[in-house]
Amino acid sequence: MTLGEALVAARRKIDRLDARLLLECASGCTHADLLARPETPLAAPAAAQFLDWVERRANGEPLAYIVGEAAFRGRLFQVSPAVLVPRPETELLVDLALARLRTREPARVLDLGTGSGIVAVSLALECPTAEVLAVDLSPAALAVARNNAGRLGAAVRCVDSDWYAALNGERFDLIVANPPYIAAGDPHLAGDGLPCEPQMALTDGADGLSCIRAIVAGAAAHLTGGGWLLFEHGYDQGAASRNLLTAAGFQDAFTQPDLAGNDRVSGGHL
Numbered sequence: 678m679t680l681g682e683a684l685v686a687a688r689r690k691i692d693r694l695d696a697r698l699l700l701e702c703a704s705g706c707t708h709a710d711l712l713a714r715p716e717t718p719l720a721a722p723a724a725a726q727f728l729d730w731v732e733r734r735a736n737g738e739p740l741a742y743i744v745g746e747a748a749f750r751g752r753l754f755q756v757s758p759a760v761l762v763p764r765p766e767t768e769l770l771v772d773l774a775l776a777r778l779r780t781r782e783p784a785r786v787l788d789l790g791t792g793s794g795i796v797a798v799s800l801a802l803e804c805p806t807a808e809v810l811a812v813d814l815s816p817a818a819l820a821v822a823r824n825n826a827g828r829l830g831a832a833v834r835c836v837d838s839d840w841y842a843a844l845n846g847e848r849f850d851l852i853v854a855n856p857p858y859i860a861a862g863d864p865h866l867a868g869d870g871l872p873c874e875p876q877m878a879l880t881d882g883a884d885g886l887s888c889i890r891a892i893v894a895g896a897a898a899h900l901t902g903g904g905w906l907l908f909e910h911g912y913d914q915g916a917a918s919r920n921l922l923t924a925a926g927f928q929d930a931f932t933q934p935d936l937a938g939n940d941r942v943s944g945g946h947l
């Protein structure tokens with residue numbers, strides 16, 4: 678089988694970009710190789726690997742779990758089924774956090790429910806004066822976050838904690854979170870790849886706002902004066918998020934849409 682034939686066969690079953698990325702990974706070829714020399718033979722082990730991956734992708738497994746990594750803000754992060762696949766819209770949370778950190782250096786930062794660590798590691802690398810603590814309830818997720826911090830050279834402390842439970846009165850200048858915010862039974866949970874992801878990272882099993890309520894309620898006890906809380910949420914949770922923030926004593930509660938125009942991150946400061 679040639680590279681070109683492998684690609685044509687895969688495209689009958691999966692998205693063309695996914696097919697190309699899997700073929701590049703399985704064969705070690707670049708995009709340019711595939712375009713310039715599609716007649717190059719694919720070695721039997723690489724062909725077998727590729728066809729197996731195409732089957733897995735066709736069965737709904739996310740590409741990131743198959744190849745074991747995904748890009749976020751231009752960096753490659755290890756991912757496994759213990760953590761969510763990084764979403765591009767989460768870059769907004771990092772952008773808004775960095776804007777606040779610029780006016781408060783050096784700052785102490787807390788990332789709640791860090792998962793693969795994309796937010797904590799990006800903040801530590803892009804704001805090197807920040808002292809970043811990442812917590813997660815899942816030991817398997819924390820192992821992935823630790824590995825990502827190590828391989829990308831980010832100074833992030835990773836601690837096992839159910840939201841604020843293990844933090845013993847520690848205070849931070851900025852708290853960020855990408856919590857599970859999809860309501861139980863939301864049809865989105867059956868969408869492409871989502872059934873393979875850790876459900877506890879996607880849904881609170883209730884109305885979608887229960888983790889946001891817990892994060893907002895506990896924030897004041899862990900923020901310094903004037904400290905910011907920023908969190909990601911669903912497209913229809915902006916107003917509810919701002920109401921929770923204001924009711925908990927936060928000032929200047931705001932919501933910002935992502936690049937797709939959906940309300941995505943809300944926040945406020947003490």
Ligand code: GLN
Nearest residue numbers: 855856857858859878879
């Ligand atoms: N934005 C993700 C999705 O819609 C959900 C991420 C999350 O729950 N934190 O698939």
